[in-house]
Amino acid sequence: MEKRTEIGEVGEFGLINHIASKFTQKQDWTDLGIGDDTAVLDPKGNKVVTTTELFIEGVHFDLGYTPLQHLGFKVVSVVLSDIAAMNAIPAQITIGLGLSNRFSVESVDALYEGIQLACEEYKVDLVGGDTTSSPQGLIISMTATGVVEADKLVQRGTAKPNDVLCVTGDLGAALMGLHSLEREKQVFLANPDMKPELEGKSYVVLRQLKPMARFDMIHEFRDVGVVPTSMIDCSDGLASEIIHLCNASGLGARIFEKNIPIDDETYLAATEFNVSPLTAALNGGEDYELVFTVSQEDFPKVEKIADVTAIGYMTNIGNERVMVMKSDAIVDLTAPGFGKQ
Amino acid sequence: MEKRTEIGEVGEFGLINHIASKFTQKQDWTDLGIGDDTAVLDPKGNKVVTTTELFIEGVHFDLGYTPLQHLGFKVVSVVLSDIAAMNAIPAQITIGLGLSNRFSVESVDALYEGIQLACEEYKVDLVGGDTTSSPQGLIISMTATGVVEADKLVQRGTAKPNDVLCVTGDLGAALMGLHSLEREKQVFLANPDMKPELEGKSYVVLRQLKPMARFDMIHEFRDVGVVPTSMIDCSDGLASEIIHLCNASGLGARIFEKNIPIDDETYLAATEFNVSPLTAALNGGEDYELVFTVSQEDFPKVEKIADVTAIGYMTNIGNERVMVMKSDAIVDLTAPGFGKQ
CATH class of the missing domain: 3.90.650.10 (PurM-like C-terminal domain)
Structure with missing residues (x-):
C-alpha cells in the first residue's frame, strides 16, 4: 500500500518548508524566492509582464484521468503561454493551492514534481505561494511574471492590414x-x-x-x-x-x-x-x-x-x-x- | 426585489468587459492593464516584488456576515500587506475568481466595488484576471506586484542584535x-x-x-x-x-x-x-x-x-x-x- 501522510501531520509551515526544500532558485532575475513576505525580481531595465489563472477540479481538470504530475506541468504551461504571447521571457511563478482532506502530502508532492519539471523546462523559478484547505477538491491558482525588452513587447491589437x-x-x-x-x-x-x-x-x-x-x-x-x-x-x-x-x-x-x-x-x-x-x-x-x-x-x-x-x-x-x-x-x-x- | 442577472446571460467575455469598463489604469507603473494576454509593468529601474493569496469561502470568509464590498476591499488589503512588509510601493493587482451559480452579475459587481475602492485607497491598478465557474462557493485568488528601490527593500532575516x-x-x-x-x-x-x-x-x-x-x-x-x-x-x-x-x-x-x-x-x-x-x-x-x-x-x-x-x-x-x-x-x-x- 502506498504511504499516505496527512497534511495535518506536517502543518502548513511544515508543508511549505517541505516543498521549498525541493526548489532551488536558478534564474538571474530572481533576487529572492520562497521564504519572505514576497518574492523579489530584478528585471534589469526590462518591462515586467504578469498573468494569472485559476484551475478548479471538476471545471478545468478531471483527476480521473489526469495524473497529478501532468497537471502540475500543465498549469505552468498554460499560464506561461500568456507570457510567450507577449514575446516575453518567463521569470517567476507563484502558486496558490487549496487542498481538501482527500489530498495527502504524497499527492501534493506528485503535483509539485510536475511543477518542478516545468520550472526546469521553462527555466522559471517558483518563488512563492499560499497553501490552504479547501472544502471540496483541488484548487490551483497560478501567477507568472516575465521580462521583455521594451522594443520586443508584442500586443494583441497592433497588426497592420496585409500582415x-x-x-x-x-x-x-x-x-x-x-x-x-x-x-x-x-x-x-x-x-x-x-x-x-x-x-x-x-x-x-x-x-x-x-x-x-x-x-x-x-x-x-x-x-x-x-x-x-x-x-x-x-x-x-x-x-x-x-x-x-x-x-x-x-x-x-x-x-x-x-x-x-x-x-x-x-x-x-x-x-x-x-x-x-x-x-x-x-x-x-x-x-x-x-x-x-x-x-x-x-x-x-x-x-x-x-x-x-x-x-x-x-x-x-x-x-x-x-x-x-x-x-x-x-x-x-x-x-x-x-x-x- | 433586487435585480438578478445570471452570469450565463452575459458570458465570460461579457463579464470581463463589464468589469474592465469600471476600472481605469491610473498608475505611472502600468503600461498595459486588462485586455491583453498579460499586464505590463514598467518598474523604472526598481526591483519588483510579487505575492499571491488564495481565499476560499467557508475557509477564509463567511458571507453570512461579510458584505461582498468589504470582502473585495479586504482581499486587496491582505495581499498588499505583504508588499508593505517589504517596504515596497504597491503597483498592480490581478484577480482570479471562481463563482458558483449562486452568484449573479450584481453580486460580482458588489465584490468589485470593494476592490475598486481598495485600488483607489492604495493607488494600485487592477490589471488582469481570470473568471471561471466553481462547483461550490466563491474562490478568490489575488496577486499583487509592487516596486521598491534596491536600497529600500526590507527582508525578514536582516535584523541585528539590539535592534x-x-x-x-x-x-x-x-x-x-x-x-x-x-x-x-x-x-x-x-x-x-x-x-x-x-x-x-x-x-x-x-x-x-x-x-x-x-x-x-x-x-x-x-x-x-x-x-x-x-x-x-x-x-x-x-x-x-x-x-x-x-x-x-x-x-x-x-x-x-x-x-x-x-x-x-x-x-x-x-x-x-x-x-x-x-x-x-x-x-x-x-x-x-x-x-x-x-x-x-x-x-x-x-x-x-x-x-x-x-x-x-x-x-x-x-x-x-x-x-x-x-x-x-x-x-x-x-x-x-x-x-x-
Missing part, C-alpha cells in the same frame, strides 16, 4: 486528446478490468495532458531578428483568437481552410469521434500554440522557422473574420462566447 | 471583531428577527471586515529617512511573526507585555468573550499591522511616528523568543503551526 497571419504547430489535437481520455474514463467506469485503449492516440493525449508553451518560437523570433506585429496564444481555439486579434486591432482577417495545420492523428481521431477536424482546430482550444502576425517584409524570415504556418492575412475591412474554404466558399469565423461577429 | 522591535497600530482587534460577528450570526440563526448587537464593537468589527495595509507607515519611513532592518506583516498574530523574524535572522527576541498595544475596545470585547486580551494580541492574527526592527541609531526618528510602539529588542541568543510579563516573569512565545520554539 501575414501565422500559427505555430498544429491545432485541434488537445480536444481529440480530451475526447480520447473521456471515452476511456467511461469504459473504465463501466468495467474497471478493461485495459485503456489509447493506441494511435499518443500524440493527441500528450497534447491534452502535457501541453507546451511555445518559448522555442519566442527564441526563434529573436534568432531571426523578427518582432511579430501582434500575437495571442491559442487557448480557446483558432477562431476565438483571430476574433480577439481583429477586435483589438480594428482590422479584419481572412484565412484559408487548406492552410490550417492539423496533425494526421488528430484527423483520424476526429473521424473516429464524429467531429469535424476543422471544427476541432477552429474551436477546440487548449492547444497553446501561438497565433501571430508579421509584416510582409519580415515574412520570409519567419517562413524559414520550422513549425510556422501562414494561414491568411489581415484586412482593412474591420468586421471581416472569414475563412476561404477548399471549395472557394467563404464562411464567417465564429466562436463560443462571442456570438456571431 | 529595537516595533509594531504599528494595535493588536488583537481583528479577532475580537470575528468573535463579535460570529456571535451575531448565531443569534440571527436562532432568531432572524433579532437586531444585531454590535454596539461598542464598531472598531473591532471594522478591523475584521476592513483591515488596512499600512502603506501610511511605509511613506512615514521614507519621510523620516529610515529603512527598517527587518520587517514582516502581522497576519497570524504577533508571536508567530516574531518567531518568523527570529528564525530568519538566527537571532532571539525579548518583548515586554506592558508595551504591547491593545485598544480599549479590544480589551472590553476580550473580557466579554472570556479571552485574554494578551492572547488575542499574540495569537489572534488578521491585524495586518507591521512588525519591524530598526537600529538603535534610527529609533529616535521612528519613535516620533504616531502609531509606532517599541515592544522589545532583538538578542544574540538564537533560541530566545520570550516575553517579560508585567509580573517580571519571563514566558516563552509560542504560536500555532510552529509548536513550541
Whole structure:
C-alpha cells in the first residue's frame, strides 16, 4: 500500500518548508524566492509582464484521468503561454493551492514534481505561494511574471492590414486528446478490468495532458531578428483568437481552410469521434500554440522557422473574420462566447 | 426585489468587459492593464516584488456576515500587506475568481466595488484576471506586484542584535471583531428577527471586515529617512511573526507585555468573550499591522511616528523568543503551526 501522510501531520509551515526544500532558485532575475513576505525580481531595465489563472477540479481538470504530475506541468504551461504571447521571457511563478482532506502530502508532492519539471523546462523559478484547505477538491491558482525588452513587447491589437497571419504547430489535437481520455474514463467506469485503449492516440493525449508553451518560437523570433506585429496564444481555439486579434486591432482577417495545420492523428481521431477536424482546430482550444502576425517584409524570415504556418492575412475591412474554404466558399469565423461577429 | 442577472446571460467575455469598463489604469507603473494576454509593468529601474493569496469561502470568509464590498476591499488589503512588509510601493493587482451559480452579475459587481475602492485607497491598478465557474462557493485568488528601490527593500532575516522591535497600530482587534460577528450570526440563526448587537464593537468589527495595509507607515519611513532592518506583516498574530523574524535572522527576541498595544475596545470585547486580551494580541492574527526592527541609531526618528510602539529588542541568543510579563516573569512565545520554539 502506498504511504499516505496527512497534511495535518506536517502543518502548513511544515508543508511549505517541505516543498521549498525541493526548489532551488536558478534564474538571474530572481533576487529572492520562497521564504519572505514576497518574492523579489530584478528585471534589469526590462518591462515586467504578469498573468494569472485559476484551475478548479471538476471545471478545468478531471483527476480521473489526469495524473497529478501532468497537471502540475500543465498549469505552468498554460499560464506561461500568456507570457510567450507577449514575446516575453518567463521569470517567476507563484502558486496558490487549496487542498481538501482527500489530498495527502504524497499527492501534493506528485503535483509539485510536475511543477518542478516545468520550472526546469521553462527555466522559471517558483518563488512563492499560499497553501490552504479547501472544502471540496483541488484548487490551483497560478501567477507568472516575465521580462521583455521594451522594443520586443508584442500586443494583441497592433497588426497592420496585409500582415501575414501565422500559427505555430498544429491545432485541434488537445480536444481529440480530451475526447480520447473521456471515452476511456467511461469504459473504465463501466468495467474497471478493461485495459485503456489509447493506441494511435499518443500524440493527441500528450497534447491534452502535457501541453507546451511555445518559448522555442519566442527564441526563434529573436534568432531571426523578427518582432511579430501582434500575437495571442491559442487557448480557446483558432477562431476565438483571430476574433480577439481583429477586435483589438480594428482590422479584419481572412484565412484559408487548406492552410490550417492539423496533425494526421488528430484527423483520424476526429473521424473516429464524429467531429469535424476543422471544427476541432477552429474551436477546440487548449492547444497553446501561438497565433501571430508579421509584416510582409519580415515574412520570409519567419517562413524559414520550422513549425510556422501562414494561414491568411489581415484586412482593412474591420468586421471581416472569414475563412476561404477548399471549395472557394467563404464562411464567417465564429466562436463560443462571442456570438456571431 | 433586487435585480438578478445570471452570469450565463452575459458570458465570460461579457463579464470581463463589464468589469474592465469600471476600472481605469491610473498608475505611472502600468503600461498595459486588462485586455491583453498579460499586464505590463514598467518598474523604472526598481526591483519588483510579487505575492499571491488564495481565499476560499467557508475557509477564509463567511458571507453570512461579510458584505461582498468589504470582502473585495479586504482581499486587496491582505495581499498588499505583504508588499508593505517589504517596504515596497504597491503597483498592480490581478484577480482570479471562481463563482458558483449562486452568484449573479450584481453580486460580482458588489465584490468589485470593494476592490475598486481598495485600488483607489492604495493607488494600485487592477490589471488582469481570470473568471471561471466553481462547483461550490466563491474562490478568490489575488496577486499583487509592487516596486521598491534596491536600497529600500526590507527582508525578514536582516535584523541585528539590539535592534529595537516595533509594531504599528494595535493588536488583537481583528479577532475580537470575528468573535463579535460570529456571535451575531448565531443569534440571527436562532432568531432572524433579532437586531444585531454590535454596539461598542464598531472598531473591532471594522478591523475584521476592513483591515488596512499600512502603506501610511511605509511613506512615514521614507519621510523620516529610515529603512527598517527587518520587517514582516502581522497576519497570524504577533508571536508567530516574531518567531518568523527570529528564525530568519538566527537571532532571539525579548518583548515586554506592558508595551504591547491593545485598544480599549479590544480589551472590553476580550473580557466579554472570556479571552485574554494578551492572547488575542499574540495569537489572534488578521491585524495586518507591521512588525519591524530598526537600529538603535534610527529609533529616535521612528519613535516620533504616531502609531509606532517599541515592544522589545532583538538578542544574540538564537533560541530566545520570550516575553517579560508585567509580573517580571519571563514566558516563552509560542504560536500555532510552529509548536513550541
